[in-house]
Amino acid sequence: MYFITYLQEGTERIGLFTENRNKVIALEEILGEDIPKNMVDFISYCNEDVIEKIKKGWRTRGDQKEVFIDVQDVKICAPIPYPRRNVICLGLNYKDHADELKDTMAAKVPKVPVYFGKMASYIIGPKDEVNSHPGVTEAIDYEVELAVIIGKEGSNIPAENAEEYIFGYSILNDLSARDLQQKHTQWIKGKSLDTFTAMGPCILHKSLVPFPVELDLSCKVNGEIRQNSNTRNLIFDLPYIISDLSRGMTLKPGDIIATGTPSGVGMAFQPPKFMKPGDVVTCNIEKIGELTNIIK
Known part of the structure; x- marks a missing residue:
């Protein structure tokens, strides 16, 4: 479904x-x-x-x-255009991504999950335009991520029961203003500009995906492959994430967890390959489909 x-x-x-x-x-x-x-x-x-x-x-x-x-x-549209709470995101959850940012952001492979919130009062969907916010940022980056959609309320969830609390999966592009991200050190501003959360085209129901989830994911900009990996390479897998997040914190139906992005982001290239107006970014995850957006 x-x-x-x-x-x-x-x-x-x-x-x-x-x-x-x-x-x-x-x-x-x-x-x-x-x-x-x-x-x-x-x-x-x-x-x-x-x-x-x-x-x-x-x-x-x-x-x-x-x-x-x-x-x-x-x-x-995005399958959840108006989320009830901030998108819960994981940073540096692929080793190759942490490695590629060690020089630009002094990133290290984390020993515990790196969580942050992404404010998204409205999530854009397939073929929607991304506002480039001229005068606000000059360093727009892409991040293809598997989004986990929570299906029922739960707290202190054992890892072995994590799948029970999942409704399904979608594609999320965690668009980022890297200059703002580095300037403010905390990520919420650089991650939360209007239109900087894209999701779609659907939510794939969990019954159609074997657990643990091992899906190919990739991202192209103007047809050039920038990212290419598989969710089996997550440092912290879905059972761990759901169990750890829910310790003392109640997860609710419709919560969106963006599980991290693999290597190949624009800021890691020398020189950086940030997006500009007119660029077309396409995120793809096996079995879910593809999510294409245009930078305006």
């Missing part, structure tokens, strides 16, 4: 992609109209029974072509 948020004639809806991503169907067509109308509320509402109803309803609706909409007739 590929859960999506989309706009149809100006109205926000939640639904599903078909497997080949060329059509969408509203969740109302499968579950009835008496369901939550946004993704965060739906995730809170969703449980194993609801997932089974979706699977059964999908089989029933499969031959009813009139309930499917051509993807070109809707606007695909």
